[in-house]
Amino acid sequence: MASREGVPDRRYFRTPATAPGPSGPQMLRAIRFINRDPLGFLQSMDRRYGSVVQFPIPSPPSYLVSEPDAVRRVLVSHNRSYDKDTIQYRSLSLVTGEGLLSTSGERWREQRRIVQPAFHRDSLDAIGRNAAQAADDLVARWGDISRGAVIDMDEAMMRAALEVVGRSLLGTDFSRDADRLARATLHALEVVVARARVPITPPGWLPTPGSRRLSAAVSELDAAVADMIAARSASAPGGDMLQLLLNAMDGPDGIDAREVRDEIVSFMVAGHETVASALMWAWWLVAGAPDVMEALATEADRVLADGTPSFDDLERLPMARAVFNEAMRLYPPVWLVTRRALHADVLGGREIPQGALVIMTPYVVQRDPRYWDRPEAFDPTRFLEARGRSAEDLATFWPFGLGPRMCVGRDFAYVEGVLSLATLARRVHVERLPGQLPPRPQAGVTLRPRGSLPLLVRSRRGSPAR
Numbered sequence: 001m002a003s004r005e006g007v008p009d010r011r012y013f014r015t016p017a018t019a020p021g022p023s024g025p026q027m028l029r030a031i032r033f034i035n036r037d038p039l040g041f042l043q044s045m046d047r048r049y050g051s052v053v054q055f056p057i058p059s060p061p062s063y064l065v066s067e068p069d070a071v072r073r074v075l076v077s078h079n080r081s082y083d084k085d086t087i088q089y090r091s092l093s094l095v096t097g098e099g100l101l102s103t104s105g106e107r108w109r110e111q112r113r114i115v116q117p118a119f120h121r122d123s124l125d126a127i128g129r130n131a132a133q134a135a136d137d138l139v140a141r142w143g144d145i146s147r148g149a150v151i152d153m154d155e156a157m158m159r160a161a162l163e164v165v166g167r168s169l170l171g172t173d174f175s176r177d178a179d180r181l182a183r184a185t186l187h188a189l190e191v192v193v194a195r196a197r198v199p200i201t202p203p204g205w206l207p208t209p210g211s212r213r214l215s216a217a218v219s220e221l222d223a224a225v226a227d228m229i230a231a232r233s234a235s236a237p238g239g240d241m242l243q244l245l246l247n248a249m250d251g252p253d254g255i256d257a258r259e260v261r262d263e264i265v266s267f268m269v270a271g272h273e274t275v276a277s278a279l280m281w282a283w284w285l286v287a288g289a290p291d292v293m294e295a296l297a298t299e300a301d302r303v304l305a306d307g308t309p310s311f312d313d314l315e316r317l318p319m320a321r322a323v324f325n326e327a328m329r330l331y332p333p334v335w336l337v338t339r340r341a342l343h344a345d346v347l348g349g350r351e352i353p354q355g356a357l358v359i360m361t362p363y364v365v366q367r368d369p370r371y372w373d374r375p376e377a378f379d380p381t382r383f384l385e386a387r388g389r390s391a392e393d394l395a396t397f398w399p400f401g402l403g404p405r406m407c408v409g410r411d412f413a414y415v416e417g418v419l420s421l422a423t424l425a426r427r428v429h430v431e432r433l434p435g436q437l438p439p440r441p442q443a444g445v446t447l448r449p450r451g452s453l454p455l456l457v458r459s460r461r462g463s464p465a466r
């Protein structure tokens, strides 16, 4: 479907029709369902109306788009015809400001150029070491678990992921301040999610409990970032992202202190809860599949036997990578991706007006029986190369997004996720509690279990002491 951006291709535009979707009263009746289970709701819309669904919301006209070619068009081939000026990103920017996550156009291109070197090969080595260290620190904190202990894996993965981001990108040891910072980030994001759910949000200056909580959490984040910058300015320069940003302040790019703050908060938000979410779901799934637990541990014993895990080990840990992928297939951490249409377009044969909100979710396509065999089953072997399918390259598996706005931290996430899983699998055995029910995913900024995620963790016999 070759066409210049924004210029309709005649073949494709032959008979564009209005997209089907629920009526206003049907939508009103579904409000409780939407609040209780937004993912189930989106899935049911796709099954009922097809892969382009129009919601009865006049401003902006809103569409759920799940058809893989249409998603590719929005995110890849015609990405310049869409931007991120949507309620989702506007709400997020109350916390992240004008950081890489939410900006568009020239400003985004410039920011991405500045931070990209922080994700090069050398940095990935350090990220791998930091991930393994954070996993070892967790086990040390759990103490004597030779007879098993109930551990909240949600809390554990959040803590470890924050430490890895802090050490790897900002050269900062978050381990002491992790709780305070994690709490401030979560509070801020909670308010943001609540705002994004309500079509009409109160103006920020109205002192609602939500806006008071938001400004308290943002002040806390700002204070932590200011401390970090002050500490770095007083010490020897490092080669991490914080340093790249500080260099950009002094160099020809001339970014200011506010922009540095926005970038740092964006990376803390984007790089912390996402990886933690993938890992906690991975452990939930592994805990219910003893054969996978065994395969993961055997692989880790063989590959990590000689010393600290490193980036080079990644290729030799296909099972850990497959588990990480399969967890993100079933529970994509970033479950919602939105864009605004800058021009009228046609997606999946349906008219999309200028200014429309396009809602896309990997959750729907990654559980679609047309693309996945036994889509609800946890089966990491589907990702092993021996099964002959490189699902990571398909538009039917896109936990990191697609196209130029694809996650800049994708390699970071794989290094951290895979090495964290393997390091822990070498040291502990994880299982579910007797009669434990599946946690209900809570669709916030990322997918997390409602409440906590208690799992039974026991040290493995003969596991390496550190």
Ligand code: HEM
Pocket (backbone or CB within 6 Å): 100, 101, 102, 112, 165, 169, 266, 267, 270, 271, 272, 274, 275, 278, 328, 332, 333, 334, 337, 338, 398, 399, 400, 401, 402, 404, 405, 406, 407, 408, 409, 410, 412, 413
């Ligand atoms: C399992 C972990 C992760 C998942 C599933 C994930 C997912 C995503 C997705 C889907 C997007 C695209 C959003 C869109 O197109 O609207 C994205 C963008 C982004 N991610 Fe990640 N991410 C993960 C980890 C990370 C990490 C570790 C970092 C940084 C350390 C990071 C930083 C970012 C940034 C800065 C963007 C915006 C990039 C841009 O627009 O140029 N992410 N991520």
